[in-house]
Amino acid sequence: MRLTTKGRYAVTAMLDLALHEGRGPISLADISSRQLISLSYLEQLFAKLRRNDLVKSVRGPGGGYQLSRDKADIYIVQVIDAVNESVDATGCGGKGDCHEGEACLTHHLWCDLSDQIHAFLSGISLADLVARRDVQEVSQRQDRVRLQSIEFERIEATG
Amino acid sequence: MRLTTKGRYAVTAMLDLALHEGRGPISLADISSRQLISLSYLEQLFAKLRRNDLVKSVRGPGGGYQLSRDKADIYIVQVIDAVNESVDATGCGGKGDCHEGEACLTHHLWCDLSDQIHAFLSGISLADLVARRDVQEVSQRQDRVRLQSIEFERIEATG
DNA sequence: CTATTAGCCGACTATTTTAGTCAATTATTT
DNA sequence: AAATAATTGACTAAAATAGTCGGCTAATAG
Numbered sequence: 370m371r372l373t374t375k376g377r378y379a380v381t382a383m384l385d386l387a388l389h390e391g392r393g394p395i396s397l398a399d400i401s402s403r404q405l406i407s408l409s410y411l412e413q414l415f416a417k418l419r420r421n422d423l424v425k426s427v428r429g430p431g432g433g434y435q436l437s438r439d440k441a442d443i444y445i446v447q448v449i450d451a452v453n454e455s456v457d458a459t460g461c462g463g464k465g466d467c468h469e470g471e472a473c474l475t476h477h478l479w480c481d482l483s484d485q486i487h488a489f490l491s492g493i494s495l496a497d498l499v500a501r502r503d504v505q506e507v508s509q510r511q512d513r514v515r516l517q518s519i520e521f522e523r524i525e526a527t528g
Numbered sequence: 529m530r531l532t533t534k535g536r537y538a539v540t541a542m543l544d545l546a547l548h549e550g551r552g553p554i555s556l557a558d559i560s561s562r563q564l565i566s567l568s569y570l571e572q573l574f575a576k577l578r579r580n581d582l583v584k585s586v587r588g589p590g591g592g593y594q595l596s597r598d599k600a601d602i603y604i605v606q607v608i609d610a611v612n613e614s615v616d617a618t619g620c621g622g623k624g625d626c627h628e629g630e631a632c633l634t635h636h637l638w639c640d641l642s643d644q645i646h647a648f649l650s651g652i653s654l655a656d657l658v659a660r661r662d663v664q665e666v667s668q669r670q671d672r673v674r675l676q677s678i679e680f681e682r683i684e685a686t687g
Numbered sequence: 688c689t690a691t692t693a694g695c696c697g698a699c700t701a702t703t704t705t706a707g708t709c710a711a712t713t714a715t716t717t
Numbered sequence: 718a719a720a721t722a723a724t725t726g727a728c729t730a731a732a733a734t735a736g737t738c739g740g741c742t743a744a745t746a747g
Contacts, residue, residue, distance in 0.1 A: 370531040429715025430721040588744030589692040
């Protein structure tokens with residue numbers, strides 16, 4: 370099992386999409402600047418998210434990504450799975466052949482742990498996150514910062 | 529967060545110790561042959577387990593390792609922590625400074641997940657595992673295989 | 688006392704994964 | 718036609734994993 374920035378970035382980016390939906394497609398450049406994730410890296414991640422039918426893309430100017438279905442129907446575990454970060458804690462992929470074709474001493478423990486994590490992450494949808502107070506607060510702060518930097522750029526350009 | 533063979537090996541080896549305690553110290557060679565873990569790698573892991581006061585060692589012939597305290601007082605989370613596999617799912621070590629010194633959009637989600645995993649693994653002691661039916665079954669199978677290979681070696685040696 | 692056993696220690700290494708970068712291409716819209 | 722933005726593929730530095738190897742030290746059995 371691993372949970373690194375890859376999976377965290379994917380969930381963060383999907384949540385960003387869920388928070389800003391309704392105003393047409395969101396470009397990766399927007400997500401990149403809001404969430405401070407490298408654009409090229411986001412491209413890699415969204416290729417996987419698209420292949421897993423979690424987002425759909427619109428090319429060309431004004432294009433970007435949108436959730437492929439309602440945010441209440443997209444669960445965190447699906448996002449993490451999509452970028453190849455398995456939530457499985459066993460070494461054998463749950464097959465139970467970890468010790469000479471049979472279960473190792475701790476196989477069932479890791480199975481239980483996997484079930485635990487899976488249940489937790491599959492019980493939370495993007496809509497659930499959007500509704501959370503802490504998420505809303507962080508999102509509002511990010512939008513404020515965003516507006517400030519746009520204003521700053523305007524002043525710079527105007528001179 | 530990561531849970532790889534390192535943490536799994538450590539827990540498996542500690543459980544092996546718990547299962548075979550009472551007959552003096554257990555050598556790493558024994559654990560290695562029963563659990564099919566490289567002896568040199570076990571040495572590395574037990575150095576950390578010893579530094580974290582989870583086992584004590586006895587040198588010389590007949591020596592080996594023993595649990596440093598009752599198996600009911602050693603929890604899985606301690607073993608995993610000892611070999612430097614953190615159960616923390618956040619990217620910031622729980623500090624909440626993941627986005628320009630402030631919490632990132634998904635910080636609280638990863639905190640909740642960390643709490644979940646931590647609660648699960650700190651609720652299970654080595655004694656709990658020893659008492660489990662599936663662990664006992666696997667352990668008995670391993671002891672049978674072990675006896676067979678000793679018998680085989682005896683016949684080989686006798687000729 | 689000496690040979691053996693078994694823990695102890697540090698250095699080294701191959702492989703894999705992470706977290707990206709970079710360049711080129713394709714589709715779309717203004 | 719120009720600009721935008723997704724799409725693709727190849728490449729890479731750094732870190733972690735999962736070990737190996739050799740030599741050393743302590744203790745005990747004979």
